[in-house]
Every structure is written in C-alpha cells, then in structure tokens.
Amino acid sequence: DTAVSQTPKYLVTQMGNDKSIKCEQNLGHDTMYWYKQDSKKFLKIMFSYNNKELIINETVPNRFSPKSPDKAHLNLHINSLELGDSAVYFCASSQLVDSYNEQFFGPGTRLTVL
Amino acid sequence: KNEVEQSPQNLTAQEGEFITINCSYSVGISALHWLQQHPGGGIVSLFMLSSGKKKHGRLIATINIQEKHSSLHITASHPRDSAVYICAVRSRIQGAQKLVFGQGTRLTINP
Numbered sequence: 001d002t003a004v005s006q007t008p009k010y011l012v013t014q015m016g017n018d019k020s021i022k023c024e025q026n027l028g029h030d031t032m033y034w035y036k037q038d039s040k041k042f043l044k045i046m047f048s049y050n051n052k053e054l055i056i057n058e059t060v061p062n063r064f065s066p067k068s069p070d071k072a073h074l075n076l077h078i079n080s081l082e083l084g085d086s087a088v089y090f091c092a093s094s095q096l097v098d099s100y101n102e103q104f105f106g107p108g109t110r111l112t113v114l
Numbered sequence: 115k116n117e118v119e120q121s122p123q124n125l126t127a128q129e130g131e132f133i134t135i136n137c138s139y140s141v142g143i144s145a146l147h148w149l150q151q152h153p154g155g156g157i158v159s160l161f162m163l164s165s166g167k168k169k170h171g172r173l174i175a176t177i178n179i180q181e182k183h184s185s186l187h188i189t190a191s192h193p194r195d196s197a198v199y200i201c202a203v204r205s206r207i208q209g210a211q212k213l214v215f216g217q218g219t220r221l222t223i224n225p
Binding site for chain 1: 149151155156157159200202212214215217
C-alpha cells in the first residue's frame, strides 16, 4: 500500500497556466508538508498543515496556494506558472508527537514549465 | 551560510569501503534526520535521532548535540548504496517545528 501518494508524477505545462498537484496519505498522520527541490537538489519547505490548518507558510509567491480538504489530503495549486517554478515538488506527512516525528515522503512531482 | 552543512558534497568509493558523511548545524534542534534520495528521485527516511547513536543494518548514525554535529556511516558499502544522502534538522522557527535541509552528499560506490 502506498503511504504517501502524489499525482501527477510528471507535469509539463506552458508559462502562465494554472496547475494543481495532489497529495494523499493513508497513514493517519496529522501533519502534511510541501517541499520544493530545485535544480541543485536543495530541498526547502514551502507549507505545512496540521489537522487542516496552516502552520508553516514560508516565503513563497502568492501564486502558490495549498488546500487541505481533510487531514489526509494536501493539494498544491499554482497560478500563472513561471519558468522558475520548474522543480520537483515533494509532499510528506508525519504524526506530530512531541518533538519527534519521522516524515514519510511521496514520490515527487517533476514540474517543467516551458 | 546554510544552517545545515554537509561534507563532502560528492563522494566516490570502491565497493566494501567504510563511508562517513558529516553534517554540522548552527541552530538549536529537537531532532536530526538522515534521508536517502535514490537516483529515481524517491526520498526515504533512514534515521531520526536526538542523541547518541542508532544502527540499522550496515548504516550507523551518530549525533553529538554539544558539538552540533552528526555523522552517517556505511559499513561494507555496496553499489546499491549509491544515492544522495541528506541531513535535515528539526528546529522550532517562528513557533513551528520545521525541517531544515543540508545540500546533500552524492555518494557513488563503484563495483
């Protein structure tokens, strides 16, 4: 069974389009995250939701909007895509227990903006 | 300067060699993670530790909280260990627990 799944795995689109990436976890975790991995393979957190509430919102453009319909899902919507948005986006989840919470990552979505 | 620094950035070794990857951090942490990113892109959590040492198979992770340093060791390395190894620290920043990542160490094990 897939613990953290993302769709689509690959996304190629034109500049200016609006696109969404979906993430689902079946681990019963309370907290979900979106990370961006740039061309230099550097991972950075973008957003974190705990029980459908936004708890981390890094300095990302307003064009990025996370949406959590329930605690098993955290989708990422991106408006007016730009060339610089090309990256691999990873979703992850964890069970927030005190300070210790191992994170489980999705397979990633490779976004290419042309 | 990044809050989490790894060394080396690239490491090539022969099968069977003992491997050490280092991670130093400059922030207060509640835990440190070692992650493995396969050539196909998937990320797997190897260890999460807040003190001492953990061992899983041929992998050993240690952390020294006072020195703000952690090491990941691989004994009897094998070509299938070839991957990018990422150190990440869990730190409370602006009231929220966040993972801050190192830049990764690309390990290549030749047969």
